[in-house]
Amino acid sequence: MRLTDDEKRMRDGAEGEAVAAAMDLLVRYGDALGAERLVETRNVAGTMTQPSPAKAKLVEEGGWAKAYAVINLDCDRDIEIPRMKVPTCQLQHGFAGDAAGLTHYADSSIRLQDDAESYFSDRGVNILATCTPYQVGNLPVRGEHCAWMESSAVVYCNSVLGARTNCEGASSTGAAALTGKIPYWGNHLPENPHATHLVRADVTVDGFQEWGMLGYFVGELVQEARPAVVGKLGQPDLADLKHFGAATATSGGVELYHLPGITPEAPTLEAAFGGARITEPVSYGARERAAVYDALNSRGTSRDVDFVLLGCPHASLDQVAQLAARLEGRRLHADTELWVMMPRALSSVAFRNGYTRTITAAGGRVLTDSCPAMSRAAPPGTRVFATDSAKQAHYLPAILGIEAWFGTLTECVDAALTGRWGGGLR
Known part of the structure; x- marks a missing residue:
């Protein structure tokens, strides 16, 4: 993978051991993906603070620096974790104090998480603690390269906001936060976001439940591909679009969809397909709607x-x-x-x-x-x-x-x- 002089400096330790470990991870990750280079990002949404037995053991051995090194950087060395280089937010994590006593969820996990919030906020992580960061301040602009985790957040970021992210993991987002870099592949490439499948709603889709059922049908149909959806669609609001996207990412693995005339990358159906041949539509009718409902209630x-x-x-x-x-x-x-x-x-x-x-x-x-x-x-x-x-x-x-x-x-x-x-x- 080709690195710029600045990226080589980071890899070689000019900005400290943690940044060098992060660059090493990104190079290995990019090579495995076949990426030719890295791309700059100033928007990372990852997960550092949520508790787990493995994380508790690592914290006991060497503090949160040890936990971040092992889990978020794939690094076994004892290193100091600096402030994040670029804007970074924590997605949803474990239950907070407002849920104490309501379940069998351990109070020790809540305390461990509180400790993590203090540690990582001191290092520049914005503790948004939600799967919908776009609702509370993290709102990337169209065309912005991001490094986000969480399937429902990723599909909203790409589809509704028109930003660009793949569905990242704890390690890749951890490395991106310290370097401002992420491999340039997948949804980051301008030729890749075009639609591959066409779905036509032949029944009216309007309201939260209907958008969710349509999304569940679409995801199961296309799996990890990129659908364009047309037909009898009502005007969706924020809740409808996040429910639709979350459902596509649940029954399938959709990271990007197009609603011509609604989502920013698809002013027209032709634009959604990028000028390529528009595929034959798959119908979502009364029979398909009933089958989805039955599946969700099975x-x-x-x-x-x-x-x-x-x-x-x-x-x-x-x-x-x-x-x-x-x-x-x-x-x-x-x-x-x-x-x-x-x-x-x-x-x-x-x-x-x-x-x-x-x-x-x-x-x-x-x-x-x-x-x-x-x-x-x-x-x-x-x-x-x-x-x-x-x-x-x-x-x-x-x-x-x-x-x-x-x-x-x-x-x-x-x-x-x-x-x-x-x-x-x-």
Whole structure:
């Protein structure tokens, strides 16, 4: 891989051992990918602070510097970690103090994470602690080269914002944060973002649930390819697009999609395909819609609901406002818990607006920083949960061994109020 003189200096230790280790990792990574060079980035979204048994052991042996060296730089040497060279944020991590006592999640993990936040914030990491960094200040511009983790964040970054990132990992983002470099391959290359498949919605797609089901269908169809989607599409909002993208990345591995006339890289269908031949469309009709709904609800048998989970990807203020409006003056069923997950920065606004008061008065919880899938924990005794998230309906049964129901916000609220699932495809 060709390196600039500045990159060679970093590799050879001119900026310290940690930067040299980071450059060594990026060169090995780029060589494995077949990248010819590195590209500059000033926007890194990674993960340093979330606790794990392995990380706890490394911290005990040599502090957070040791943990970062091993996990984020693939380096076994004892090195000092400097401030991050470029703007870097922490994505979602484990449960925070607001979830203490609600699950079997260990208090020691919360304390370890608090310690990590202090260490890494001192080194320039912005602790956004959300899978939706674009909702709380990290908003790259069109064409900007980024180094992001987290599948739902990556697909939003590429598709809705028109920035450029591959789906990176803990090591590559750790190295990018110290160098401002990432291998120039995949979605960074200008010839690569064009559509490969065409999907046509022959049923109306409008609203959060419908966008999620369409996304689940598209992801399963194209896997890691790049779909363009046309047809009977309503005007999506932020929540619809993050739900759609998260679903495509869940059932498949989509990192970039095009909605002609909506997403920035596709003013037209022809532009989405980059002038290449437009493929024959695959229909998403009534039969396909019903099949997706059945698949997402195939993990539910008992209609007694213990737990309702909202906010995946992390909820926007509009979503929390809608939930609060539905809970005003009402009370959850005695045997059912309701959680809504959102970024900590937005939770302060939700509190000021009175949404938190309404939700907690009904018996619900507004929680931040993580989710049950990320932290692998739900309310004790949970057997059946309900959600409006296709992503959580897909993952949580496998992670926690519980049953799942997928439906609308209204159906989920009704389940929280009655303790029973009454949803169905309409």
